[in-house]
Amino acid sequence: EIVLxxxxxxxxxxxxxxxxxxxxxxxSISTYLAWYQQKPGQAPRLLxxxxxxxxxxxxxxxxxxxxxxxFTLTISSLEPEDFAVYYCQQPTPTFGGGxxxxxx
Amino acid sequence: xxxxxxSGPGLVKPSETLSLTCTVSGGSIxxxxxxxxxxxxxxxxxxxxxxxxxxxGNTYYNPSLKSRLTISVDTSKNQFSLKLTxxxxxxxxxxxxxxxxxxxxxxxxxxxxxxxxxxx
Numbered sequence: 001e002i003v004l005x006x007x008x009x010x011x012x013x014x015x016x017x018x019x020x021x022x023x024x025x026x027x028s029i030s031t032y033l034a035w036y037q038q039k040p041g042q043a044p045r046l047l048x049x050x051x052x053x054x055x056x057x058x059x060x061x062x063x064x065x066x067x068x069x070x071f072t073l074t075i076s077s078l079e080p081e082d083f084a085v086y087y088c089q090q091p092t093p094t095f096g097g098g099x100x101x102x103x104x
Numbered sequence: 105x106x107x108x109x110x111s112g113p114g115l116v117k118p119s120e121t122l123s124l125t126c127t128v129s130g131g132s133i134x135x136x137x138x139x140x141x142x143x144x145x146x147x148x149x150x151x152x153x154x155x156x157x158x159x160x161g162n163t164y165y166n167p168s169l170k171s172r173l174t175i176s177v178d179t180s181k182n183q184f185s186l187k188l189t190x191x192x193x194x195x196x197x198x199x200x201x202x203x204x205x206x207x208x209x210x211x212x213x214x215x216x217x218x219x220x221x222x223x224x
Contacts, residue, residue: 043217
């Protein structure tokens with residue numbers, strides 16, 4: 001069973017700052033990793049698939065990178081609507097534990 | 105635009121069976137390109153994949169739920185369904201249905217979710 005570990009659990013930042021979120025797989029998953037954003041009371045929204053491809057309608061400030069076991073989601077400049085919980089997902093499809101991006 | 109909508113009871117008694125249906129509109133569930141799945145989220149917790157099915161009925165389940173779980177598909181109604189037996193309070197969660205795409209099985213379309221509470 002492949003386990004995904006996300007870090008940090010919480011990221012406290014101000015609008016305009018850069019956010020860097022990490023997801024580590026317990027074994028190689030090539031580039032089969034997706035990222036989601038979830039806001040309170042809403043379903044998750046797909047941001048990135050296949051490690052680095054932005055989903056339809058996702059702003060360019062969101063970018064993904066990595067392969068094998070180490071992956072990163074970067075938000076280049078945080079907008080007020082970006083404060084949310086972010087999950088990574090591997091093909092089983094199981095999820096990491098999430099990273100909460102909160103306003104500092 | 106593809107839409108998914110969960111339906112079913114919001115309250116289930118302990119030891120009984122939780123049954124939910126996901127209705128797909130704006131597209132066909134019979135496409136060979138996709139799997140269709142269930143994901144849940146306990147209050148204040150993370151996302152847990154439950155299981156998935158394709159149009160021909162091929163299923164795969166979360167091993168931790170497999171003994172209690174059945175997922176089925178009805179292509180004539182463009183629906184797929186979830187049955188989880190012998191529920192306990194630990195099964196209280198928001199249940200989402202979603203479409204899985206690609207080899208990475210990413211979920212590109214989601215229902216809004218339905219809260220199911222297990223309580224007597």
